[in-house]
Amino acid sequence: MLLAALPALLPAGLLIASNQMLVAALFASAYSLLSGRAGMLSFGHAAYFGIGAFATVHAMNAVGGAGLLPTPLMPLIGAAAGLAVGIVAGWFATQRSGTTFAMITLAIAELLHALAPQLKSLFGGESGISAMRMPAWGLDFGSTTQVYYLTLCWVLLSLALLYFHGLTPAGRLTLALRENGHRLRFLGYNVHGLGVSAFAISAMFSGLAGGLQALSNEAANYAVFDAGVSASVVLNSYIGGVGSFFGPALGAALMSFFGYAVSDITQSWMLYQGVLFVGVMMFAPAGVSGLLGSGSRLFAQRGWKLALPVTLLAVCAALLLSAGGVFIVEMLQRLCSQDYRAMAQAAAKLPTIALFGRAWSPGSVLTWALPVALLVLGAVLALAARRRLGANA
Amino acid sequence: MDAFVFSLLNGLVYGLLLFMVSAGLTLVFGMMGVLNFAHASFYMLGAYFSFALQGLLGFGPAVVVATLLSGLVGVIVERFFLRRVHAHGHAHELLLTFGLSFIIAEAIKLFFGNFPVDYRIPASLDFTAFRIGAQSYPAYRVLMAVVALAMFGALYLLLTRTRIGIIVRAAIHKPRMAQALGHNVQLVFMGVFGVGAALAGLAGAVAGAFYTTNPNMALEVGVMVFVVVVVGGLGSLGGAMLASLLIGVVTSLAVSVDRSLADLLGFVGAQAWAENIGGLMTLKVSSLAATLPFMLMLLILLVRPRGLMGEKN
Numbered sequence: 001m002l003l004a005a006l007p008a009l010l011p012a013g014l015l016i017a018s019n020q021m022l023v024a025a026l027f028a029s030a031y032s033l034l035s036g037r038a039g040m041l042s043f044g045h046a047a048y049f050g051i052g053a054f055a056t057v058h059a060m061n062a063v064g065g066a067g068l069l070p071t072p073l074m075p076l077i078g079a080a081a082g083l084a085v086g087i088v089a090g091w092f093a094t095q096r097s098g099t100t101f102a103m104i105t106l107a108i109a110e111l112l113h114a115l116a117p118q119l120k121s122l123f124g125g126e127s128g129i130s131a132m133r134m135p136a137w138g139l140d141f142g143s144t145t146q147v148y149y150l151t152l153c154w155v156l157l158s159l160a161l162l163y164f165h166g167l168t169p170a171g172r173l174t175l176a177l178r179e180n181g182h183r184l185r186f187l188g189y190n191v192h193g194l195g196v197s198a199f200a201i202s203a204m205f206s207g208l209a210g211g212l213q214a215l216s217n218e219a220a221n222y223a224v225f226d227a228g229v230s231a232s233v234v235l236n237s238y239i240g241g242v243g244s245f246f247g248p249a250l251g252a253a254l255m256s257f258f259g260y261a262v263s264d265i266t267q268s269w270m271l272y273q274g275v276l277f278v279g280v281m282m283f284a285p286a287g288v289s290g291l292l293g294s295g296s297r298l299f300a301q302r303g304w305k306l307a308l309p310v311t312l313l314a315v316c317a318a319l320l321l322s323a324g325g326v327f328i329v330e331m332l333q334r335l336c337s338q339d340y341r342a343m344a345q346a347a348a349k350l351p352t353i354a355l356f357g358r359a360w361s362p363g364s365v366l367t368w369a370l371p372v373a374l375l376v377l378g379a380v381l382a383l384a385a386r387r388r389l390g391a392n393a
Numbered sequence: 394m395d396a397f398v399f400s401l402l403n404g405l406v407y408g409l410l411l412f413m414v415s416a417g418l419t420l421v422f423g424m425m426g427v428l429n430f431a432h433a434s435f436y437m438l439g440a441y442f443s444f445a446l447q448g449l450l451g452f453g454p455a456v457v458v459a460t461l462l463s464g465l466v467g468v469i470v471e472r473f474f475l476r477r478v479h480a481h482g483h484a485h486e487l488l489l490t491f492g493l494s495f496i497i498a499e500a501i502k503l504f505f506g507n508f509p510v511d512y513r514i515p516a517s518l519d520f521t522a523f524r525i526g527a528q529s530y531p532a533y534r535v536l537m538a539v540v541a542l543a544m545f546g547a548l549y550l551l552l553t554r555t556r557i558g559i560i561v562r563a564a565i566h567k568p569r570m571a572q573a574l575g576h577n578v579q580l581v582f583m584g585v586f587g588v589g590a591a592l593a594g595l596a597g598a599v600a601g602a603f604y605t606t607n608p609n610m611a612l613e614v615g616v617m618v619f620v621v622v623v624v625g626g627l628g629s630l631g632g633a634m635l636a637s638l639l640i641g642v643v644t645s646l647a648v649s650v651d652r653s654l655a656d657l658l659g660f661v662g663a664q665a666w667a668e669n670i671g672g673l674m675t676l677k678v679s680s681l682a683a684t685l686p687f688m689l690m691l692l693i694l695l696v697r698p699r700g701l702m703g704e705k706n
Contacts, residue, residue, distance in 0.1 A: 098484075099427070100698075107619075107623075107690050268503060274492055274499055282478060336504050
C-alpha cells in the first residue's frame with residue numbers, strides 16, 4: 001500500500017532512490033535464494049546482474065531502436081540472459097561445494113569484469129552502452145513515476161515467485177541440499193541438477209533485477225561487473241538476515257536507503273557498512289530480521305514488563321555505540337584528509353575541526369574522551385541488557 | 394630473445410611474490426578449513442605500515458616492523474574474531490573474513506586516502522643488477538626473489554625439520570588427536586595464523602615499494618592468490634609454489650604475445666571465418682592476460698578438481 005502511494009508523497013530525487021531500493025531488494029532476495037535457501041555462498045553475483053543489465057540494453061536497442069519487446073516486458077530479456085548464463089556458470093560452479101564453490105563464483109565474476117572492457121561490441125568498452133525507453137501500451141515511460149510503478153510490479157511479482165519457489169517440492173529439496181547433500185544423494189535425488197537449478201533461478205532473478213536497473217538508467221556500463229556490486233549484495237543480504245524470506249530484501253532496502261541518505265554527508269559510508277556487517281556476523285548471526293523476530297518473541301513469551309526494559313537498554317546501547325563510533329570515524333576522516341594536512345602544515349598549531357555544528361580541537365582531551373565515554377557507556381548498557389536477559393532466563 | 398628472458402624473469406619474480414602471500418593462506422586453509430578472505434588485506438597492511446614507518450625508521454627497519462605489525466593484526470583477527478564465530482561453521486567464518494577485508498580496505502582509505510601513496514624503493518637499492526644485451530635488470534627484483542626464496546626455505550625447514558614443525562603439521566592433519574596428546578592446538582592455530590599474516594605483510598612491505606601501493610591492491614592480489622591456492626591444491630605448500638610460478642610466468646609472457654585466437658585458427662584454415670565472428674576471436678592474447686589465470690583455474694577445477702598437488706578431493 002505504502003509502496004504504491006510513494007510517487008504521490010516523494011519528490012523525484014527520492015523516487016529514483018526508492019526505485020534503486022526496490023532493485024536492490026530484488027537482487028538481494030535472488031541472491032539469498034542461493035546463499036540462504038541452498039546454502040551456497042556466492043561472491044560473484046554481480047556477473048548475472050550485469051549480464052541482465054546488458055542484455056536488456058541490447059534488447060532495447062534492437063530492431064533499429066524500437067526494442068525487441070514492448071518496454072514493460074523488457075526485463076524478461078534480462079531474466080532470460082541471466083538464466084542462460086546462470087545454467088552454464090552453475091553447471092561449472094556446483095561441481096564443487098563450500099569454499100571452492102565460493103572461489104569459482106568469484107573467479108567467474110572477475111573473469112567477466114576483466115573481459116568486459118575488452119569486448120567493445122558487446123559491452124561498449126569503458127563508456128558502456130545507452131538506450132532509450134520506447135512508449136508502449138499507451139504509456140510513454142518518460143517520467144520517473146511510470147518507471148517506478150513498472151519496477152514495483154516486477155519486483156512484487158518476482159518476490160511472490162521467489163516465495164512460491166520455497167513452497168514447491170523443488171524449493172523444499174533446495175533447503176534439504178543445504179542441510180545435508182549426502183543424505184539427499186543417498187535418497188536418490190540428482191544433487192548436481194538441484195544445485196544447478198537453484199543457481200540458475202537465482203541468476204535469473206538477478207538478471208531481472210539488472211534489467212530493471214538498466215531500464216531505469218537507460219544505460220549499462222561494465223562497472224556493473226565490479227567486485228563492489230557482488231560485495232554489497234552479500235553485505236545487504238546478511239545484514240538483513242538470510243534466514244527469513246523478507247530479511248535480505250529488508251536489509252537491501254535499508255542499506256540502499258541509508259546509502260542514499262548518508263552518502264552526501266559522509267565519505268565513510270562503506271566503512272560503516274562493513275562494521276555493521278561484521279557486528280551482525282559476530283553478535284547477531286540471524287541479521288536484522290532475526291533480531292526483530294527474537295525481540296517480538298521476547299515480548300510474547302516474557303511479557304512486556306521484562307522485555308521492555310531489556311529492549312530499551314539494548315536500543316540505547318546500540319545508539320550510544322554507533323554515536324561513539326561515528327564520532328571517531330568522522331573525526332579521523334577529517335583529520336586525515338588532504339585539505340586538513342595542508343592546513344596543519346601551514347598553521348603553527350593544529351587547526352580545529354568543525355563537526356556536528358561545533359569546533360573541536362584535535363589536541364584536547366575532551367575531543368577524544370567524549371566518543372570513548374560514549375563507547376564505554378554503550379558497552380556497559382549492552383552488558384546490562386544481556387545480564388538482565390540472562391538472570392531471568 | 395632478450396625480451397623473452399626478461400619477461401620470463403619478471404614472471405618468476407611475480408610468481409615468487411604471489412607465493413609469499415599464498416603460503417600463509419594455504420597453511421591456514423589446511424589447518425582450519427577456512428579460506429581467509431582477509432589474507433590479502435595483510436599484504437596491503439604490510440605495504441601501508443612500511444610506508445608510514447619509512448620516514449621514521451628508514452626502509453629496512455620499517456619492513457621488519459611492518460611484518461611484525463601485520464602478524465599482530467593477524468593474531469588479533471584470529472583470537473578475537475574468528476575464534477568467536479567458529480561454532481557457527483565455515484560459511485560464517487568465510488563471511489566474517491570477507492567483512493574484515495572490507496573494513497581494512499575502508500580503514501586504509503580513511504587514513505591514507507583513496508589513491509596510490511608515494512611508497513618507493515630507497516635510492517640505495519635502486520641500481521642495476523645485470524645486463525643482457527641492451528636491457529638492464531633492476532636489483533630490487535632480484536632482492537624480492539631472494540626474500541621469497543629465503544622465506545620458502547625457512548618455512549620448509551621449520552615445518553619438516555623442527556619439533557615445532559612436527560606439532561604444527563600434526564595440528565593441521567589431526568587437530569583433535571594433537572589436542573588429546575596434550576598440545577595447545579588453539580595456540581598453534583593462532584601462531585600459524587599470525588605467521589601467515591606476517592609473511593603476507595612482509596610480501597606487501599617489500600613489493601609495495603616496487604609495484605603501486607593503493608587501497609585496491611588487496612583485491613587485485615587477493616583474487617590472484619585465491620586462484621593460486623585453488624590451482625595448487627588447497628593446503629599444499631609445494632602446490633602453492635608451483636601454481637604461483639606458473640601463473641606469474643603465464644601472465645607475464647602473455648602480455649608480450651601479439652596473436653589472437655583467429656590467428657591460431659588460421660593453422661586449420663579458418664582464420665577468415667574466425668575474424669568474421671569478431672569479439673573474443675580477434676582479441677589479442679596480450680589484452681587477455683588478466684583473464685588467463687581465471688581460465689586456468691576453471692580448467693583445473695574441471696579436469697583436476699583437487700588442484701595440481703592437492704591430496705584429497
